[in-house]
Amino acid sequence: MKITIGYLYHDLLNLYGDSGNIKTLKYHLNEQGIDTVIKYMSVNDKKDFSDVDILYIGSGTEDNLLVALEDLKKDEKALINYVNNNGFILSTGNSVELFGNYIIADKKIKTLGAYDYVSMHQDRIVKDIRIKTNLIDEDIIGFENHIGNILSYDDSIININNFYGTYIIGPILVRNPKFCSFLIKELILSKDKDFKFKEEDYKLDELAYSNVK
């Protein structure tokens, strides 16, 4: 099996160790004997998602997020098509705002409208979080640092079909080994429902996780 990881705006939306998520995905997919290809797509590149199995997008400065939005709008149809085909998306930090209907800042900015929510820019939120989800039996931990707030969703992780969006910044998959394992299993099973999983190695990750009080 081969899995293609689409990495959107690796050189623009890269504020907080976001590339750690790509390293982790690659590592654990390889561990299962699966070949991985990382497909980098950034400003002015043609966005072709037809061969992508999971799409990752990280966080950027407020200005850079808008640069990415303008660029992504050029291939909006391809992205919406990917969403409608239930493609996997992991979106961390403020990139989660791109997939809703609007960002309400100084003015109202129309976003991609892939999912039905609105983000409101207000005072900066800086906090550690620990949350329970329906996805795994362990809390998800992380750090938030953003000026937006998503209206109509109380959860810190928005999960709609295969879309996982969160304001948690940076390497969420490193810090949350169970979530990483869950996501990778879902991804593999979507391609082969009879896949025989090999043993996974999250020993160091788990030790680091259990260190967080």
Add this chain to the structure above:
Amino acid sequence: MIGTLIGKTIIKVEKLFKFNASSFPGEVILKLFPNYLKKIKYPELVIMVTGSTGKGSTVKLLKEILENNGLKVCTNEEGSNLIYGVCTTVINNVKGKKLNADALLLEVDERYLKFVSKHIKPKYLMINNITRDQPPRQGSFDIVYNEILKGIHKDTHLILNGDDPILKKFSLIHTGNITYYGIEKTKYSYKEMNDIKDYEYCPKCHNKLEFEYYHYGSVGNYKCSNCDFKRDNISYSITKVDYNNNEITINKKTKIKVNNYILFNLYNIISTYTISKVLELNEDKIIDTINNSSINQKIFNEFEINNRKYTILNCKAENNATYNLSLIYTAMDKEKKTIVLGLRQISRRYKHFDLSWLYDIYFELLDDKSIDKIICAGPYAYDFATRLKYANIKEDKLIILDDLQNIKETIENKTSGNVYAVLNFDYVKPFIEKVKEETK
């Protein structure tokens, strides 16, 4: 002035009780007399230094150069770089209404520049760098850029690192003079290292910047793929680094001694040299001062124990650039070596638990045959070890220690080669003390 009198009294009382809070007197005076700083007569030569790293080192070196040129220099204590600390410095050095010095040289926090420069107008402003630094406090480098911009007067002469596109961005707006410095391609410059990028798009037209080479992060020789934005007009640059003779050459003719090749050190030297030349100081005295300076002890320390060379590299948590430059430095040594990574506390200012910045550091550089062992020490040892795992470093190369208690025995009995300790600043002193302890 009554403000000065009260301020000096507070400082005296503080000294009497051996209580030394450098910002307190300034804070009291600015609360009582908000315009106090505006009423002082300053010397014509007011220089401010700001940026994410290297402020203290450059101020210290520049002070020595100015003094060796016969000037009486007033500076703030390292770290007292917010408005109150600056005010205390002024109170300490004021006579009547006049600052008793030929030059006022201030290290100013990047977010406080706008407050300080509102009261005291700098003739020269050096901006060393704007890197990722303390995200919970600073937000992002765009925010820091905008905060600095608010503190720049139209006619202030800027001294900037021309290798850094985010600093070059000031030229799009600034109407006063700008002098750039830089470092030309060295044998350790690289074309492409990995996927960790800092600043890759043109601030003018948002198209991709093309790099002929990088020194680190997004610092190097860049030009926009679309418009005229590029590295140019470098007045003073390091044209040669002689790694065998501890010597650098500036503009192909001036030779200066250095005691290490960490890029921050080289940038601190070339920036200080540049402003000294702009001020038309005596060339021989500039070179002489730099040759004899000991500024680098803070970021760099070298000694030998039992025939093994120890190099201590002082880094700053939440600041990937300090770690990246240290790792690039360790990679220059091709001999067998052991690396120690350690950190006690992420921040002294807040309790957040954000380790994202570990993934903005090129730990992949440690995936190298010359490395015998990597010791991860301290409360975040497992986070470092996990980061190394994702840099493809095999677990049998790792040694994990909860603290520094057994660091000396571990290094001596379980590792070999030169020791490079890439430590957060809060682990530097405890580490050196431990490894230098006499064996019982």
